Amino acid sequence: MTVPARPRVRLATTSLAGCFGCHMSLLDIDEKLLPLLELVEFDRSPLTDIKHCGPCDIGLIEGGVCNAENVHVLREFRANCRVLIALGACAITGGLPAQRNHLDLGLCLQEVYLTEPSLSRGGIPNDPELPLPLDKVHPLHEIVRVDYYIPGCPPSAEAIWQVLTDLIAGRLPQLPERLVRYD
Amino acid sequence: MTESALPEGGLRRVAIDPLSRVEGHGKVTLLLDEAGIVRQARLHIVEFRGFEKFIQGRPYWEVPVMVQRLCGICPVSHHLAASKAFDQVVGATRLTPTAEKMRRLMHYGQMLQSHALHFFHLASPDLLFGFDSDAGRRNIVGVAAVHPELARRGILLRKLGQEVIRMTAGKRIHGTGAVPGGVNRNLSRADRAELGALVPDAIDWAGEAIGLVRSLFEANLPLYREFATFPANRLSLVRADGAMDLYDGLIRARSPQGETLLDDVECGEYWNYILEEVRPWSYMKFPYLKALGPERGWYRVGPLSRVTNCDFIPSPRAEAARREFLAFDDGRAARATLGFHWARMIEMLHAAEVIGELLEDDDLSGTELLAGGPRTARGVGVIEAPRGTLIHHYRVGEDDMVVRCNLIVSTTHNNESMNLAIREVARRFIDGRTLTEGLLNHIEVAIRAFDPCLSCATHALGQMPLALELLDADGSVVGRLRRD
Ligand code: SF4
Numbered sequence: 275m276t277v278p279a280r281p282r283v284r285l286a287t288t289s290l291a292g293c294f295g296c297h298m299s300l301l302d303i304d305e306k307l308l309p310l311l312e313l314v315e316f317d318r319s320p321l322t323d324i325k326h327c328g329p330c331d332i333g334l335i336e337g338g339v340c341n342a343e344n345v346h347v348l349r350e351f352r353a354n355c356r357v358l359i360a361l362g363a364c365a366i367t368g369g370l371p372a373q374r375n376h377l378d379l380g381l382c383l384q385e386v387y388l389t390e391p392s393l394s395r396g397g398i399p400n401d402p403e404l405p406l407p408l409d410k411v412h413p414l415h416e417i418v419r420v421d422y423y424i425p426g427c428p429p430s431a432e433a434i435w436q437v438l439t440d441l442i443a444g445r446l447p448q449l450p451e452r453l454v455r456y457d
Numbered sequence: 458m459t460e461s462a463l464p465e466g467g468l469r470r471v472a473i474d475p476l477s478r479v480e481g482h483g484k485v486t487l488l489l490d491e492a493g494i495v496r497q498a499r500l501h502i503v504e505f506r507g508f509e510k511f512i513q514g515r516p517y518w519e520v521p522v523m524v525q526r527l528c529g530i531c532p533v534s535h536h537l538a539a540s541k542a543f544d545q546v547v548g549a550t551r552l553t554p555t556a557e558k559m560r561r562l563m564h565y566g567q568m569l570q571s572h573a574l575h576f577f578h579l580a581s582p583d584l585l586f587g588f589d590s591d592a593g594r595r596n597i598v599g600v601a602a603v604h605p606e607l608a609r610r611g612i613l614l615r616k617l618g619q620e621v622i623r624m625t626a627g628k629r630i631h632g633t634g635a636v637p638g639g640v641n642r643n644l645s646r647a648d649r650a651e652l653g654a655l656v657p658d659a660i661d662w663a664g665e666a667i668g669l670v671r672s673l674f675e676a677n678l679p680l681y682r683e684f685a686t687f688p689a690n691r692l693s694l695v696r697a698d699g700a701m702d703l704y705d706g707l708i709r710a711r712s713p714q715g716e717t718l719l720d721d722v723e724c725g726e727y728w729n730y731i732l733e734e735v736r737p738w739s740y741m742k743f744p745y746l747k748a749l750g751p752e753r754g755w756y757r758v759g760p761l762s763r764v765t766n767c768d769f770i771p772s773p774r775a776e777a778a779r780r781e782f783l784a785f786d787d788g789r790a791a792r793a794t795l796g797f798h799w800a801r802m803i804e805m806l807h808a809a810e811v812i813g814e815l816l817e818d819d820d821l822s823g824t825e826l827l828a829g830g831p832r833t834a835r836g837v838g839v840i841e842a843p844r845g846t847l848i849h850h851y852r853v854g855e856d857d858m859v860v861r862c863n864l865i866v867s868t869t870h871n872n873e874s875m876n877l878a879i880r881e882v883a884r885r886f887i888d889g890r891t892l893t894e895g896l897l898n899h900i901e902v903a904i905r906a907f908d909p910c911l912s913c914a915t916h917a918l919g920q921m922p923l924a925l926e927l928l929d930a931d932g933s934v935v936g937r938l939r940r941d
Contacts, residue, residue, distance in 0.1 A: 293526050294481065295532065298529045299629070301574070301578070304612055304615075307597075311597075320477060320478065320480070321598075322478075322596045322598075323477045323595055324592075325475060340505075341504060370523065370526040371507075374507040376511075382510050387735050397736075398737075399735065399739060401738035403472075403738055404501060404738065405503055427631060428529060428631070
């Protein structure tokens with residue numbers, strides 16, 4: 275792949291309440307990572323030391339929204355990214371972490387940090403530095419508008435590559451049937 | 458500076474948020490007084506998820522697949538730790554040779570990919586360019602521009618590990634290869650040959666990565682020797698004969714002076730020896746050795762602990778590298794926090810050697826996949842994950858549903874050490890100076906040495922801190938019937 279003459283596409287990625295598996299799947303493009311680095315410039319991402327998202331062409335988000343901090347980061351991404359992509363099951367549905375949605379958060383915290391009889395020193399973590407947990411885990415689209423969804427847990431590297439290269443080339447992303455997986 | 462100095466009036470708060478080039482979510486806060494002295498420094502784990510709670514009431518055979526969603530970076534560790542625990546539940550006291558070797562292969566594949574990812578993609582920019590080098594370049598893109606061959610090798614080492622996982626587990630991330638009592642597939646001769654052909658290069662490149670870390674130590678000896686360094690107890694599994702074994706073993710802990718604190722402890726007994734405490738500013742708990750108490754009993758896990766805790770590494774090149782490491786600078790590199798990187802590369806080499814050896818073993822193509830026996834209600838699975846000792850503990854009801862789950866993930870064991878490391882760096886590099894991005898990155902360099910997986914740590918709440926006095930012989934908490 276040759277380096278395009280036009281300015282590089284700016285790409286931001288983040289993980290909210292996700293397991294980083296979707297990010298790992300992005301890295302699973304293996305050797306194609308090197309040409310990708312020629313085509314895009316990374317903004318905020320676990321791969322760089324940029325701590326806040328600036329104006330970007332594409333934002334990739336894995337993970338659902340489980341606390342106030344997630345809401346804040348998600349809004350920052352939406353405000354800055356021309357195209358926002360919900361990457362993977364957690365971003366699309368809340369995923370596995372959303373299984374806590376049928377539990378009472380307060381009781382859950384209490385049991386874990388307070389009433390265990392064998393805690394050597396207990397107490398519910400409540401420092402102002404800890405963002406407030408939400409009582410439910412939400413998918414991204416319940417908080418902001420989402421442009422594209424890539425399903426899978428995680429989506430395959432090939433699927434992510436397909437969508438990214440389509441967008442970088444200015445095409446409407448198309449996922450062939452075989453790349454649409456939910457496992 | 459103490460960990461818990463109360464934020465008094467007039468202190469200035471500085472946050473490193475989010476921590477970057479680490480896996481998972483976390484932040485560091487510093488409180489500085491008027492003279493710029495750091496009065497408090499803390500690593501916070503800021504998310505609360507609740508895995509151990511919502512797994513209650515799920516069928517046990519679902520768990521090895523579910524539990525990987527704790528962490529997409531080392532999913533295999535959780536997959537296998539859970540499978541090992543449920544082996545006991547289904548009475549499989551001995552796996553078939555095919556099952557045991559398929560799992561080992563999967564696990565060493567994971568060790569290879571995870572260590573490569575951490576070193577090449579995340580940590581190397583600090584080491585190659587300098588801790589306070591230009592933040593815009595201090596990433597894998599910068600490495601690829603200046604050291605393209607190094608970046609390419611890092612990518613290919615990780616790829617080999619991921620391919621080993623795909624072939625043994627069915628998928629690179631969140632596969633399904635291990636099941637309670639064994640595995641659900643074997644490897645064909647053709648697949649073995651295909652992977653095996655990639656191993657010699659991987660061994661060479663891993664050897665060169667060790668050389669690179671050594672040369673970094675040589676070039677910056679005073680800095681590397683001292684940086685974020687302090688005496689720490691260490692804990693890991695070792696094989697019964699003292700060899701490094703990342704898949705299975707007995708628990709050993711040693712003091713900084715090398716005295717034995719624990720040895721030959723059966724994994725199922727871990728709860729007799731480890732306690733945890735909560736602090737209000739982090740969702741991650743603080744484990745310690747019960748016998749020594751919270752002040753003195755905290756310990757470190759991970760590559761540096763494993764490489765210095767075992768008596769030998771059972772593969773020739775890695776064993777030679779271990780000896781060289783232990784001898785370097787009169788043993789000081791093996792006590793240094795940045796020695797984690799060196800130890801990690803030694804393990805990466807070991808993983809490549811083990812993968813090569815296993816791929817030649819015809820047992821991998823055997824057809825006996827499952828074992829079983831009398832059913833039990835409880836299982837403890839302990840494994841050396843890339844970042845250190847990982848403990849899964851389950852109790853299963855007669856209806857096959859999980860009634861209790863306790864996880865102590867690798868990074869949680871390192872909680873105290875990481876906090877000590879950032880306080881040490883704050884004292885040496887930040888006190889009284891004008892804060893710059895580069896100085897703050899020193900704090901992150903210290904945290905990165907541990908390769909923390911804050912993703913795992915985030916999920917693992919509800920770990921049941923266990924005290925012997927309160928448990929019955931089965932590990933159940935007396936008086937906790939409400940939950941069981
Ligand atoms: S979708 Fe799956 S791989 Fe992605 S963050 Fe969620 S659990 Fe992890």
